[in-house]
Amino acid sequence: MEIKELLNINRSRMTACMTLVLSFLVLYASLAGILDKSIYEDVLSTGTITKFLLAGSVSQDIIFIPLALLLTFLSLLYLKRNGIKTFITILGLTGNFFYGYGLYSMQGQYTTIYLIYLAIFSLSIYSIIFGLLSFTPGLVVIASFPRTLRICTSIFLYCIVIMLGLVWLIRIIPDIARHIPQDTYGVYVLDLGIVFPAIAITATMLIRSKPFGNILAGVVLMKVFTVCLSWGFGEWYGRFSGIIQGSYDMLLIPTILTVISLVFLILYLAKLQITPAEFKSRVI
Known part of the structure; x- marks a missing residue:
C-alpha cells in the first residue's frame, strides 16, 4: 500500500490550500480588529452589540493571531510533506475558526469586515468537509491508539x-x-x-471501537482545546478590562477544560499509530 491509498492526496492538498487561504483571512480579520478600534466601536455605537461582546471579540482576535499563524505553517508543511497527524491537526484548527466566525456570522456582527467573517465561516465549513472526505477506508481501518486512552478520551468528551x-x-x-x-x-x-452532537458522536464511536472515531478524536480534541483556550482567555481579558464582574466559575471551567484537552491531544498525537511499518515515517 502507498500513502495515496490511505489518504486522497489531491483532495487533502486542496483542503490544505483552502486552509492556507483561510489562515490569511483570519490573520487579516484579527489584525484589523485589534489595530482599527473603529471596527467594533462603530457597531457598539449602534447598540447591536454590547461591551461584553466587544471585549470577547477583541480577546478572540488576540488569541486567533497565533492560531492562524500555526494554521499557515501546518498548511504549508502538509503541502510539502503529506503527514497524517499534521492533516488531522489542521482540521481541528479549522473547526475552531468555524466556531469563532460562525458566532460572528450568526449574531449579525455587522462590522465593516463582516463579509470577511462570512467568507471565513463558509471556507472553514467546506475545508472540514473536504478534509474528512480525504480519509480513505484503508486509513480509517488501520489508524488506532491505545484502548485505555481511547476510553478515557471518550469519557472526557461525554463529560463536556x-x-x-x-x-x-x-x-x-x-x-x-x-x-x-x-x-x-x-x-x-x-x-x-x-x-x-458531533462530540457525542465521536465519543460514542470511540467507546464502541468504531475505526473512524480514531480519526475524529484528534480533530475534536484540537477543536476543543483551541475553543476552550479562546473562551478562557476571553474570560480573563473581560475581567482584566473590567467588563466582566462577579463569580470566577466561568473562568475556572474553560481553564480546566483547556488543560485537560491539551493533555489528551498531546497523548493522542503521541500514541496514534498507522499499523503498516512502511507508513510510520509518514504519520507526523
Whole structure:
C-alpha cells in the first residue's frame, strides 16, 4: 500500500490550500480588529452589540493571531510533506475558526469586515468537509491508539457534552420563556445544534471501537482545546478590562477544560499509530 491509498492526496492538498487561504483571512480579520478600534466601536455605537461582546471579540482576535499563524505553517508543511497527524491537526484548527466566525456570522456582527467573517465561516465549513472526505477506508481501518486512552478520551468528551449541555440549557430556557435571546445566543445555537452532537458522536464511536472515531478524536480534541483556550482567555481579558464582574466559575471551567484537552491531544498525537511499518515515517 502507498500513502495515496490511505489518504486522497489531491483532495487533502486542496483542503490544505483552502486552509492556507483561510489562515490569511483570519490573520487579516484579527489584525484589523485589534489595530482599527473603529471596527467594533462603530457597531457598539449602534447598540447591536454590547461591551461584553466587544471585549470577547477583541480577546478572540488576540488569541486567533497565533492560531492562524500555526494554521499557515501546518498548511504549508502538509503541502510539502503529506503527514497524517499534521492533516488531522489542521482540521481541528479549522473547526475552531468555524466556531469563532460562525458566532460572528450568526449574531449579525455587522462590522465593516463582516463579509470577511462570512467568507471565513463558509471556507472553514467546506475545508472540514473536504478534509474528512480525504480519509480513505484503508486509513480509517488501520489508524488506532491505545484502548485505555481511547476510553478515557471518550469519557472526557461525554463529560463536556453533559456538563456544558446542562449549563447551556439552564441558561437558555429562561430566555425562551421570556422570548428574548441573550447577546450570546449564537453559542447555544452552535453548541447545542452542531458541536455537542458531533462530540457525542465521536465519543460514542470511540467507546464502541468504531475505526473512524480514531480519526475524529484528534480533530475534536484540537477543536476543543483551541475553543476552550479562546473562551478562557476571553474570560480573563473581560475581567482584566473590567467588563466582566462577579463569580470566577466561568473562568475556572474553560481553564480546566483547556488543560485537560491539551493533555489528551498531546497523548493522542503521541500514541496514534498507522499499523503498516512502511507508513510510520509518514504519520507526523
